[in-house]
Amino acid sequence: MLKKEVSRRNVLKAGGIGMAGLFIGASGAGSLLSMTASADKKSTGTVSFYGKYQAGITTDTQNHLYFAALMLTTTDVADVKKLLKEWTESAASMAEGKLIGKPAENVLLPPDDTGEAAGLDASNLTMTFGVGPGFFEKLNLSSKKPKELAALPAFSFDALEEEWSGGDLCIQACADDPQVAFRAVRNLVRIAHGKAQLKWTQAAFQRTKQANTESETPRNLFGFKDGTGNPDHTNNSLMKDLVWVNDGWMTGVTYMVVRRVQMFIEVWDRTAIGEQEATFGRYRDSGAPMGGKKEFDPVQIDKTDENGNKLIPADSHTALAHGDGKMKLLRRSYSYADGLDKKTGSFDAGLLFISFQKSASNQFIPIQTRLANKDKLNEYTIHRGSAVFACLPGVKKGGWLGETLFR
Numbered sequence: 001m002l003k004k005e006v007s008r009r010n011v012l013k014a015g016g017i018g019m020a021g022l023f024i025g026a027s028g029a030g031s032l033l034s035m036t037a038s039a040d041k042k043s044t045g046t047v048s049f050y051g052k053y054q055a056g057i058t059t060d061t062q063n064h065l066y067f068a069a070l071m072l073t074t075t076d077v078a079d080v081k082k083l084l085k086e087w088t089e090s091a092a093s094m095a096e097g098k099l100i101g102k103p104a105e106n107v108l109l110p111p112d113d114t115g116e117a118a119g120l121d122a123s124n125l126t127m128t129f130g131v132g133p134g135f136f137e138k139l140n141l142s143s144k145k146p147k148e149l150a151a152l153p154a155f156s157f158d159a160l161e162e163e164w165s166g167g168d169l170c171i172q173a174c175a176d177d178p179q180v181a182f183r184a185v186r187n188l189v190r191i192a193h194g195k196a197q198l199k200w201t202q203a204a205f206q207r208t209k210q211a212n213t214e215s216e217t218p219r220n221l222f223g224f225k226d227g228t229g230n231p232d233h234t235n236n237s238l239m240k241d242l243v244w245v246n247d248g249w250m251t252g253v254t255y256m257v258v259r260r261v262q263m264f265i266e267v268w269d270r271t272a273i274g275e276q277e278a279t280f281g282r283y284r285d286s287g288a289p290m291g292g293k294k295e296f297d298p299v300q301i302d303k304t305d306e307n308g309n310k311l312i313p314a315d316s317h318t319a320l321a322h323g324d325g326k327m328k329l330l331r332r333s334y335s336y337a338d339g340l341d342k343k344t345g346s347f348d349a350g351l352l353f354i355s356f357q358k359s360a361s362n363q364f365i366p367i368q369t370r371l372a373n374k375d376k377l378n379e380y381t382i383h384r385g386s387a388v389f390a391c392l393p394g395v396k397k398g399g400w401l402g403e404t405l406f407r
Helices: 008-014 017-027 029-036 077-095 133-138 178-191 236-242 265-269 273-280 317-322 360-374
Strands: 064-072 126-131 169-175 196-205 254-263 334-341 346-357 381-391
Touching: 064 133, 064 178, 064 346, 077 126, 077 178, 169 178, 169 254, 169 381, 178 196, 254 360, 265 346, 273 317, 317 360, 346 360, 346 381
Parallel strands: none
Antiparallel strands: 064 169, 064 196, 126 169, 126 381, 196 334, 254 346, 254 381, 334 346
16 A cells, blocks of 8 residues: 655646546557657567577567566466477577468468568567466476565555566567567467466567667656666676576576556656756766766765765665665666556556566565665656566577476
């Protein structure tokens, strides 16, 4: 339950600004934004599905995401193994930009591939698969369930909704073309028919690649660069320390935390730029931490001005997220814009926060606890969804997803 006193967010919402979202929601422009907000640079890249670790975790971030959580509808282990093998074969084909299955020959039968990506390139498509706590319980595999794979504790300012939470399985499809990402999930869900069904989905976007420029840190819907403090995903030694588990069947596993965070963007838009920057602890234009000049200048939490005042406010998002000045988990977050939130009469827009870590209890939970208790950004956000998954180990050619778990 929320116990927040009267806040800027509540005061401004009471003034009726939430109705600004009504017209966009009614016209469908919000949904359109999620698909067209960023016209894509032409991409012909492919990312191999096979490898020691699953793609889509330490891979360079793409421009679009389609995320799906599913619930098992079978308790038969043989059925699930068959599903994972079929997913492996299809995902490997789609990662190469190929159609799945065989060409349609019988006009009385549906085609194997849904076909909407025919003629499109792979667009750096990656598909990442995870299993939730219920996966082990439904298949009577509790003895193999990792201790870390458990529901997160309740945090201050959580307003979680069942329709955006949980899942026995998940698929994270990322690509530089939204249609390619959607098609991947659509085909995989279709293959799962009779064994698993959709619980919730989220399309999201960000701009990491722009025409004729190098990749750059994307901005979130508050206008601030998001992800500057991420650890270097190309540093294999660092990723082994922060991301990858090395223990029995779980060797090559990482824990994925997914949080659907609604942003009250109308309230934010009425907030002075100085207050916005103090909330994030960074300058909006450059992305530099307060007191710095460039985006990647060190976050010096204890640095003060000539009067002894901290340059980065102690209750700012940057100060609390970094703790000792370092981000100790790997983020891969995207913005979403789904039009009207009928409950509030304002935009349903925000962030699909995704993090990967070796231990949620030692990495995500301590960081989120600090943020939930003190983060000035809580004035403008609320968490609507939450899920935890164990991303399965990578697959070698000839192998299949989850092979070590069922061995």
